[in-house]
Amino acid sequence: MDLQELADDVSEYVGFPVTAADVRRLCAALAADPDFWSFAPRARMPLRAAGSVVARLEAAGLVSLEGTQARLTAAGRTAFEDLGIGPLPAPECEACRGTGVLPDRFLPDRAVRFYTIAASRPAPAAEYDQVHLLPEDVWRRVAFMAGRGDLSGLDLLVLGDDDLLSVAAALTGLPRRVVVLELDRRLVDFINTVAREEGLPLTAEQADLRDPLPLEIAGRFDTFHTDPPEALSGLLLFIGRGIAGLKGPGSAGYFGITHLEGSVSKWYRLERALLEEYRVAVTDILPAFSRYQTWDYLLADLHRPPFDRLARPRGSWYNSDFVRIEQISDRFGPEVDATDIYFDTEGLVDT
Amino acid sequence: MDLQELADDVSEYVGFPVTAADVRRLCAALAADPDFWSFAPRARMPLRAAGSVVARLEAAGLVSLEGTQARLTAAGRTAFEDLGIGPLPAPECEACRGTGVLPDRFLPDRAVRFYTIAASRPAPAAEYDQVHLLPEDVWRRVAFMAGRGDLSGLDLLVLGDDDLLSVAAALTGLPRRVVVLELDRRLVDFINTVAREEGLPLTAEQADLRDPLPLEIAGRFDTFHTDPPEALSGLLLFIGRGIAGLKGPGSAGYFGITHLEGSVSKWYRLERALLEEYRVAVTDILPAFSRYQTWDYLLADLHRPPFDRLARPRGSWYNSDFVRIEQISDRFGPEVDATDIYFDTEGLVDT
Structure with missing residues (x-):
């Protein structure tokens, strides 16, 4: 071979x-x-x-x-x-499934309330490429975002929300307000109904992200979240709209992205566009952080060998990495002092 | 305020x-x-x-x-x-300290052997900006690299190695060979002695990374590891030499980087240089993955308030994120099909 x-x-x-x-x-x-x-x-x-x-x-x-x-x-x-190929080691921590975050420790009574609400949401629609995150992993994302200081007392924008992350975030009581832009009318209505019933600072609006952000949304948020489609143009569109919603330096964005639908070369093209066109830094990439419910029509879409002979998966198998980006400050220029490889102004040592 | x-x-x-x-x-x-x-x-x-x-x-x-x-x-x-500022939540998993990796489960007898060897290594030298990683966290890095398939049957280059990661990696029995480039003669001798005594496929050479890589090193390795100085020029120098040691598309590099000596703007400048000049993608950024032993001369270097009045830290407090990068393939061009935001050739669905 x-x-x-x-x-x-x-x-x-x-x-x-x-x-x-x-x-x-x-x-x-x-x-x-x-x-x-x-x-x-x-x-x-x-x-x-x-x-x-x-x-x-x-x-x-x-x-x-x-x-x-x-x-x-x-x-x-x-x-x-x-070829020296042995079994791939799996050193992942079992307690947190290798994610580093235990969602059930984070506001457990609110987590349970979220799981109850999520159980009654509308079914996924193939038309919008909807595949649901496991509710536990939605809560895991919210816990991580809270631990980064990106929710408490702040304004959160959620772009596309069949996972109901907006509801989970609002249920923590941490954000000042949460706004959802979503194409699917069923979800907009569901989220607004939950917000009213639970008394949450949460509103959903119907919007197509192919259109520019409404004026009252652009540049008004501290944090955004999106779980974009995986075509490169979809990734750039959704994440780009999220960035357009942010206030400025220090504002943060979160999104899911997979290896299951993206080669490293695609990741490279995405990262390069984010850095060059949107001037954000990538601060965290958490591998296999989120799992999704499997879906019925999966194998119907996969015709080539070996999929035509494979049995359906049992349980969750599709997962995504969770990425945090942050808007940078241009307050000081990009000049690099190359005279000293050990120390610069940001080092510990007083200069 | x-x-x-x-x-x-x-x-x-x-x-x-x-x-x-x-x-x-x-x-x-x-x-x-x-x-x-x-x-x-x-x-x-x-x-x-x-x-x-x-x-x-x-x-x-x-x-x-x-x-x-x-x-x-x-x-x-x-x-x-x-201001709506409440206590920052800490949802990190206690079992793995939020890293997602349990080092003690990975080849435990070899881990113990490594801890014994590491206990007898030369003391850190301030002259080379040496501060030691905790041996447990060196093993954690090796476990993660092994879990990514970047060690088994492959050639590993280690650039600077006061942490003895080369020894840990070689002790796993996974790499085909491990080569260390290190400035500190004491470490070169120590590593070569251990390699001989333990019968490991490991050699260390004295080298100053300000010089280009030796010809027999450049372009010969599948994986590199470095824990670079944190000045931007130091980061770029060490990581750049690592990349110069790699074979090509699919080869991977690992390095530590902190927020404690680097603003997000510095991270941005580093990432942009890596993508544009070195054509690598960033595939993993694992927060606070590695802890370091604290060092005696710390507060002596910090004169400004409040450091002039602070007591010394107890235990480990200085930590770094662990980053994986990967060389991309240019086999197919960078063109983006923007007509469909949901599906492209890398998606699950057959096209």
Whole structure:
């Protein structure tokens, strides 16, 4: 098995870059856990590419595929050994699922109230690419945002909200106000009804984010949250509107982004646009922070091998990283003092 | 209290940008835990700026300072209440200290061997800006790198290694080889002695990273690690040399970086240089992942209020974020299809 050749072949097939390192990581994840819906997300590459690698491994007689299990054959074991590929270690903390945050410790009575409300929300609509975050992981996001000081006493803008993060944030009692812009009328009505019934400083408006922000929204918020579509233009549109809603230096934004629908090259293009066009810094990237409910029509959309033969996943498998960005200050210029690699004005030592 | 005015005043004094959001976060952290060496790192701003804010809060009669404790006065409580500043929540998981990684579960017998070896290493030298990571947190880094598939069967380059991460990585038995470039002769000798005694595929060479990489190093490694000096030119120099040591698309680099010596504006300048000049994507930023041993000469270097009156910290307080970067592939061009915000070729759905 030649990892580079396999990567090149898959790249041509799927139409975006897949590296030899991606293929190696997928193999190591498969060696650790043969269930496709477990190992594929751990490989941190687009799902279609992961499937394509598995299909090729099967065609080469290195794995046998049954149900959701991809098991190494004797030839596969030898090939992996020759390349020094062993089972991918999983050193993640079990208590917090590797996220570093325990949502159930954060305002537990409010969390329970949120879970009750979330249970009665409208069903996801494929038309808007809606797939729901697990309510526990919505609360995890809110806990993290609160721990960064980005909610308390502040104004929060939520762009698209089938996850009801606006409701969770408002239920904490921390934000001064929460405003939601959402395309789906059902959700706008649901959120406004909850806000009224619970007495929350929360309002939702129907809006299409392809239009510029309303004047009374632009530049008025301390923090935004969005879980954008994963096409690059969708990421840039939603995050860009969020940034347009912020007040200025020190204001923060949060969004989810996956490896399951984005190569590192796509991440690169997104990050570069954020830095160059929007002048925000990336301050946190929390891996696999949020899980989503699986959805019925998943395999109906995936026709190519091995998906045409895979069984449906059980439980949550689709996850996203959680990213925090912050508007920078241009108060002092970008000049770099290159004379001293150890100390500058921001160092501990008095100068 | 006017947060923006205070931020502007501190910015002028320290000579780099501090935002009103920074000041607010510091106040919320102080309201949650009055110990300076606990709340200042949680504020995620340069320590000198945090000290300067505290000195101004004291001068305004809003806090009283004694030993290491900054306690809110009655006037301070009123001022914070008026601004909606409550205690900063700490939703971090206690089991893994909010890092998401449990180092003690990862190859525990090898971890113990590493702790024994690390206990006999040379003392830190101020001349090289050496401050040691806690050995447990070195192992945490190695566990995370292994979990990303960036060690097993691969070549690891370590640039500067007073933390002995090279020894920890080699002790896992995962890397094919580990090479260290280090300025301090004492460390080079120590690492090579350990490598010989333990039979590890590990070698250290004396090198000044201000010189270009040796020819037999450049472009030969799958992964690098460095814990660079925090001046922007130091960050760029060490990380840049690491990237110069990598093989190409899919190769990964790891480094530590703090908020305690770097404003978000400095982070922004670093990230922009990495993306534009080095063409790497940032794939993970893990907050407060690593703690350092405190050091004797700390307060001797800090003369301005309130440091001239603060007591020494007890235990570890200085921490850094852990960042993973990855070389991208230019195999497919940077064109963006802006016609569909929901789907592109990297999405799940077959196109």
